[in-house]
Amino acid sequence: MNLWDIKKENLKNSHFIFNIDILIVGGGITGLLCAYNLFDKYKITIIDKDKISNGITSNTTAKISYIQKNTYSNIYKYHNILTAKTYLDSQITGTNILLDIINKEKIDCDLEKVDSYLFASTKKGIKTLNKEKECLEKMGIKCFDSKLPINFPSLKCFYVKDTYTIQPLKFTYNLLNILKDKVNILEDTNLIKIKRSNNRYIIKTNKGIMIAKKIIVTSNYPYFIKPFFIPLKTYVLKEFVVTGKYNVDNHFSAINVEEDSKSIRFYQDNIIYTSNSNRISNYSKVLESYQKCLKDLKKYFNIEPNYLWNNQDVCTHDGIPYIKYKSNLYVITGFNGWGLTNSAITSKVVSDLINKIDNKYTKLFSKDRVCMHYICFILTNMFYNIKGYISGYLYKNKIIYSKNIKGLKCNVYEDKKGLHIVNSKCPHMKCNLIFNEEEHTWDCPCHGSRFDIDGNPLIGPANISIKVEE
């Protein structure tokens, strides 16, 4: 449960269809926007292994902003100014797509126009901030030098205009209401396997088999490894969010440029503070990160928490998402913590690809953006994957123990409800799972899959249960 939690209407009349035009895997903001773009031309089915919008979208901080840390100076460094400008345009277009839908469909999602601040809290950060500002100004963005409008450690700061915040679940649930009579939506339907045969996809789910002409995978992190080798080209970043009652005269949003991310925004009379971003492989920092978040809330804002949660997102080497496609299989991933603007623009690009309409951003997201940094990134990723793999082996936790059941190494946790026995390895790429004592989940230190105490999949890429019956 978090600050966004609102009641969702039950979905009626959804039924299992055997033969479909387009299957959308994942009912987060990206899947819903793809369906919104395509429903008038195709028979669409959305499946979600959980409830609609219960994934990463339900835990976002929902800033709609083209200011995204030092993304533009990085893209400039790794590619060129033209690519940076194209990405900037894509983010402004993504913002406008969302605004158009909100206005056209009269979606009540507490949309607020706020200024977005970018700040630096260290000397090194100031250099990064200056470079980002220079890059933004080169691309025609007006940046206003300013102080952060809240008492929070910062040495230098500027802000930009025309950025927004929303209540994310109000947006997605209202979108769902528009779609529910036009699109077939199946909740609790887990995609297990897809196979291509005779120009069609045969889709195995926990509810049965389906056949589709095209598939759009918007599961945040695709469950499969091949094609596209996404685990090699991305990593998963975890961030911690805390909220509390705090009143300011004018709402704004703010993020820092330093690697240890900090973000501030407001919703009604609450402040939403995000910090302690970690690569998923640094599993040991969960408790520490929660504690730091709470400490910061007290120290900087002198308030008590009302909600505390964490969330994760898929990151790419250059801050630009990936759209991969082959033989009518489309995959959207890698939002780098900026999934609102990016879900809007990438879902439009995929819809245009399907409709055979030229889209000037197709190349930005789909080309293999190879540069020196890409190679370093892949090597670093491999290092962290191996680190995650080894850390799983070395991990010792006194409250769980190992047991061999019919030749399978299992992890066992015992509580008042009895024994919880699970496979010790993640089904995705066989990394050793770690018991998360704070949240009572089984977490994969390599690619971020999470399972509940009984082994049911919570967050992908892994999509099958690891429960073991004795």
Ligand SMILES: Cc1cc2nc3c(=O)[nH]c(=O)nc-3n(C[C@H](O)[C@H](O)[C@H](O)COP(=O)(O)OP(=O)(O)OC[C@H]3O[C@@H](n4cnc5c(N)ncnc54)[C@H](O)[C@@H]3O)c2cc1C
């Ligand atoms: C702490 C934090 C703060 C953030 N703040 C911002 C912000 O301020 N602004 C911003 O733009 N972005 C932000 N983001 C990023 C943004 O929230 C995400 O990028 C975005 O919500 C991802 O949406 P999605 O639809 O791709 O994924 P999801 O919402 O996770 O949707 C994917 C869906 O696929 C389903 N699924 C997965 N596997 C299967 C399967 N095998 N079968 C069927 N269904 C499946 C899941 O159940 C899920 O519902 C933030 C991210 C984090 C971590």
